[in-house]
Amino acid sequence: MPEPRDTRRRPARRPTINDVAAAAGVSRGTVSRVLNGGHDVSDSAQEAVERAMRKTGYVVNQHARSLVTQRSQSVAFILSEPQERLFEDPNFNVLLHSCTQALAKQDITLLLTLASSLEDRKRLGRYLTGGHVDGALLVSTHSGNPLIPELLARGLPVVACGKPLGFERQVAYVAADDRDGARQMVTYLRSTGRRRIATITGPLDTSGGVERLAGYREALADSAPELVAHGDYTRASGEAAMTQLLERAPDLDAVFVASDLMAAGALTALNRAGRRVPTDVAVGGFDDSQIATNTSPPLTTVRQPYPRIGAEMVRLLLSSIEGESPAAVIIPTELIARESA
Amino acid sequence: MPEPRDTRRRPARRPTINDVAAAAGVSRGTVSRVLNGGHDVSDSAQEAVERAMRKTGYVVNQHARSLVTQRSQSVAFILSEPQERLFEDPNFNVLLHSCTQALAKQDITLLLTLASSLEDRKRLGRYLTGGHVDGALLVSTHSGNPLIPELLARGLPVVACGKPLGFERQVAYVAADDRDGARQMVTYLRSTGRRRIATITGPLDTSGGVERLAGYREALADSAPELVAHGDYTRASGEAAMTQLLERAPDLDAVFVASDLMAAGALTALNRAGRRVPTDVAVGGFDDSQIATNTSPPLTTVRQPYPRIGAEMVRLLLSSIEGESPAAVIIPTELIARESA
DNA sequence: CTGAAAGCGCTTACAG
DNA sequence: CTGAAAGCGCTTACAG
Structure with missing residues (x-):
């Protein structure tokens, strides 16, 4: 009879900054400095740490980092629309793409979140205000969307696409003219x-x-x-x-x-x-x-110049995260003549 | 001349568990117990804490919580396809919906992440293995997708939709027959x-x-x-x-x-x-x-019964997060006769 | 340039 | 049932 195998995976302990420090023969402080841009670190220490990171397979624990920096390096792209619309309307696609591009340059991850039902919106409100994201891009905003006041109350930086009716003064937004x-x-x-x-x-x-x-x-x-x-x-x-x-x-x-x-x-x-x-x-x-x-x-x-709209939204969001007050950006539109008129 | 206004928002300090404990006249341990299901807490303490939470507007800091529990209560839905396909093909939509539903029951947030370009995939790899999510649902898996070995190496629980060619033994999956x-x-x-x-x-x-x-x-x-x-x-x-x-x-x-x-x-x-x-x-x-x-x-x-596929994927992922080894589920298909044949 | 130390906000045995 | 305390894995002044 075959020996009964333990079918549970042992969750391997992830290497921490301490393991790296030990392997490199430096202090945790120095490892951390390398992690954060390598300022004030000697070449030899830098090199030793980098080698130790490769050797140990170190990946930074974002929760620990976020706990002290109060930043998660990610923002949410919130679509509070029935899911079908998301998939039917190419505008969302284009906007999503341009926002992702603009954020990627800053090494910030974009999280797409859907909030079709009221239930979804509740869970989402909790999630967003739990510190998971540094800010939110609000995409299709019907007046009366309860998410806006909630996010506002929690002080989460928000930028809307299109004028957020009822919150023009309180929420930054980018709109085509x-x-x-x-x-x-x-x-x-x-x-x-x-x-x-x-x-x-x-x-x-x-x-x-x-x-x-x-x-x-x-x-x-x-x-x-x-x-x-x-x-x-x-x-x-x-x-x-x-x-x-x-x-x-x-x-x-x-x-x-x-x-x-x-x-x-x-x-x-x-x-x-x-x-x-x-x-x-x-x-x-x-x-x-x-x-x-x-x-x-x-x-x-x-x-509607969506690439520009997306880029502006990201710019506004990042500056809002830095503490800037909400601004509005209106982008000119242009007539494109084809054959239907 | 109007007084120059300070345009920076002061990021309001969020109330912590200490504020709640002080307001309720109990220890942080007791507040934490209330937060985590209220076991071993007297009715009066429970009530005092709940009142204090409302009064202070307390929201748990997920990073702090995750740092100790090693769980983020969220999973990623990874679409490694060009974005256009996501929007053109209704299958993704349906699957996404059923996964969201199944996860919502467990109060787990689903994060939709797109990984169209190689660049995206790199960033995503870092993000996913940085502890942001407890597991990943992999949706459209072409063989040779470098994300799979990376996630595997990091020990992140993964469930694929469709047999993941080349990784059938190592990655749990759900597929129609x-x-x-x-x-x-x-x-x-x-x-x-x-x-x-x-x-x-x-x-x-x-x-x-x-x-x-x-x-x-x-x-x-x-x-x-x-x-x-x-x-x-x-x-x-x-x-x-x-x-x-x-x-x-x-x-x-x-x-x-x-x-x-x-x-x-x-x-x-x-x-x-x-x-x-x-x-x-x-x-x-x-x-x-x-x-x-x-x-x-x-x-x-x-x-292809997508509601069932989504539910099974979620079930497999959760059990994989609990340490279960990767299983495969094959779901029967059914011929639907209409008019084209 | 570097280390020791404090602290971010939680959870969870451990005593009582 | 409850509190005191240790610890999760980082960052960041502070000294030197």
């Missing part, structure tokens, strides 16, 4: 001779929803209520809103849609209704995401 | 009278790619090489592979595609080539993801 972008688009549509210009808005509890609608109204002498329909940034909502608009205002000759993804949905509805784009109806989007070039016809849209 | 699923599908296609059955495989450095191809071959008396084309699980690759197959074997009357997303791409190619599905060509997918019901026609496919 939504209002001006919408205005540019509508002005452009008018310049091409369109007269019955409808709009599909984003959710009105987000600044993107509110501001782009405001820009639309500003650019129009008179905006008829039947020309305004609402979406929630999903493709399906764009399709539904377009269908609705066609029923209410069959004579419309243009539509400004507050996101490319919704615009793609609107194209589907127009196509089904037999309207040609742009001959019968001109369509303008917003974002200039990857979608804009994949639709048929490709979308005329308003570019 | 890929081979049998493929066999079922091909057998089904034959049972409906198809004779020239092609396949579009997944990447051959993943177990899903290898095993589904093996199942396809097993179910066929003789498989001709011109009937096999390769994809990488993206939609575009499915479309390209189908185009290729139609050129090489214009007389094919069925195709088994190793993922629903690639199958959607294949449908596009078939449609463009004027082949009717399923009249001219039957198409079988794999996954039974959301895509399967959205294509036209809806896909006949093989269901």
